[in-house]
Amino acid sequence: MTPLKQVLSLAVPALGVLAAEPLYLLVDTAVVGHLGAVPLAALSVAAIVLAQVSTQLTFLSYGTTARASRLHGAGRRAEAVAEGVQATWLAVIVGVILIVVGQVFARPIAIVLAGEQQVADAAVGWLRIALFGVPMILITMAGNGWMRGVQDTIRPLRYVLAGNGLSALLCPILVHVVGWGLEGSAIANVVAQVVSAAMFIRALIAERVPLRPEFGRMRAQLGLGRDLVLRGLAFQACWISATTVASHASTATVGAHQVVLQLWVFLALVLDSLAIAAQSLVGEALGAEDEERARKVAWQVTGYGLAFGVLLGVVFATLAGILPKVFTPDAAVLAEIPHAWWFFVALQPICGVVFALDGVLLGAGDAAFMRNSTLLAAIAGFLPLIWAAAIFGWGLAGIWTGLAAFMVVRLVAVVGRTRSGRWAVVGAVR
Structure with a gap:
């Protein structure tokens, strides 16, 4: 195959x-x-x-x-x-x-x-x-x-x-x-x-x-779970903050944000399927003590993620004048959507790479790094720009600039980690 x-x-x-x-x-x-x-x-x-x-x-x-x-x-x-x-x-x-x-x-x-x-x-x-x-x-x-x-x-x-x-x-x-x-x-x-x-x-x-x-095995699973839960909380803090800031801007702003965010979430599910494949294949290779195959799989899946992300970006750029009208006829909301839409489109190739490498690092059991890098991206990238958008009235453009910063910080972190090879610890148990 x-x-x-x-x-x-x-x-x-x-x-x-x-x-x-x-x-x-x-x-x-x-x-x-x-x-x-x-x-x-x-x-x-x-x-x-x-x-x-x-x-x-x-x-x-x-x-x-x-x-x-x-x-x-x-x-x-x-x-x-x-x-x-x-x-x-x-x-x-x-x-x-x-x-x-x-x-x-x-x-x-x-x-x-x-x-x-x-x-x-x-x-x-x-x-x-x-x-x-x-x-x-x-x-x-x-x-x-x-x-x-x-x-x-x-x-x-x-x-x-x-x-x-x-x-x-x-x-x-x-x-x-x-x-x-x-x-x-x-x-x-x-x-x-x-x-x-x-x-x-x-x-x-x-x-x-x-x-x-077997309580020993459960404890080991909970240790990994702790890192993933903290990582999940960082995501929640970002999404809740973004919705809160959009809500305080105007009804049209939060409506537009909701439309584009739901499309973002849906495409994240699509790209996450590649991450699941990467996780399974990388974990298998490392368990078989085949570090070279694990590294090869990592970059192959990253290439697929990039290509898929580019394709999604092109598709949704083409649909920019059509798809938003499926979700709402409200003229004020439709006028706001472009302020987020082009961030959403431009970020798809980055998402393709980031989500693929998320799968690679999860497959390697590198949850502590993923926790730390996600927290860093939230604290240093997303949250400062989100709340600056609230203070200075930057609207959707400010909110999605924060999301872009969040994804770029994560991109730099996961690509750097994958290139370093420190994640590729072989053996049946990490």
């Missing part, structure tokens, strides 16, 4: 998994939207809270892949799968804790985020049901992690599509036909998560590896 075919064989199914949840959320939003403005607002508030789980606990997938892929490369498949077993135990433990904490704090959080009492009440009802699916969400993340590590990205796609597909069918039935309203949406969500999680658990059992908890 050629390098490109090998990358695509891992990246394309991984893209399907990454895209499944956002696409399901669009269906969920459309179904709930027909209930009226209050249920839709409540879904928006509650879904943001639930989304923080998958955003902040990505170590259950990415961290597990980093460890499992090395063991797989060393020919120790049973131990690679065992990483998935322990990640699944962690998912259950953390998930149960989050159910309890979430039930206690659901109302205070909803009141802070929603503002209006009616919206807050509806959000609490949805959230308290949806929280029971949190352990299942985390189990699915752990399952994706170990399967990517052993280079099996087809089964995770089937499992996730089975759950989300069933839920997409159930959602309109429970919401409108049965008449459960917003709560029906939450129940459909939980059903999807239970179905997907059950499939991942069945796959673990079929591997015939010991299923007992």
Whole structure:
């Protein structure tokens, strides 16, 4: 199999998994939207809270892949799968804790985020049901992690599509036909998560590896998880700051920012599929103690990321006069969008390289460097320019200049780290 075919064989199914949840959320939003403005607002508030789980606990997938892929490369498949077993135990433990904490704090959080009492009440009802699916969400993340590590990205796609597909069918039935309203949406969500999680658990059992908890291995996973969580918090600080500054500028500014940012997030998912392929292949090479192959894969995937990023930039430059009108007819918002749009377009090649090398360094287990470089990019690049934009009234141009600085600092950091070779530590365990 050629390098490109090998990358695509891992990246394309991984893209399907990454895209499944956002696409399901669009269906969920459309179904709930027909209930009226209050249920839709409540879904928006509650879904943001639930989304923080998958955003902040990505170590259950990415961290597990980093460890499992090395063991797989060393020919120790049973131990690679065992990483998935322990990640699944962690998912259950953390998930149960989050159910309890979430039930206690659901109302205070909803009141802070929603503002209006009616919206807050509806959000609490949805959230308290949806929280029971949190352990299942985390189990699915752990399952994706170990399967990517052993280079099996087809089964995770089937499992996730089975759950989300069933839920997409159930959602309109429970919401409108049965008449459960917003709560029906939450129940459909939980059903999807239970179905997907059950499939991942069945796959673990079929591997015939010991299923007992091993707290030493869990501690090692949590160590990697700590770095990835801190890195995730840096991202959240940047996105929240950008939205806050845009909101204080004008309604048109925040509307335009939302349109371009959502396109940015979608393309990040597309490019992240290359990062997942890079992570699996680099981890395998290092586990097999083949440093030369790991370095070769790193630069090959970087080249693919650059080419893909250039292609995306060209496509969205061409669509500049058309695509924004799909999202909004508002003349004021459309007038603001170009101030962010051309930053968004120009940054795509940089994103292609950065996301690919993120995958390389994650595959090498170089999480501490990634944590530090992301924090540096946020503190020295993004945040100063974002808040300067607020003080001096620079609007969207200032906000997206901050995002550009964030990505350029990250580019310099990850390219420099990859060139140094210090990430390429061979062996089954780093």
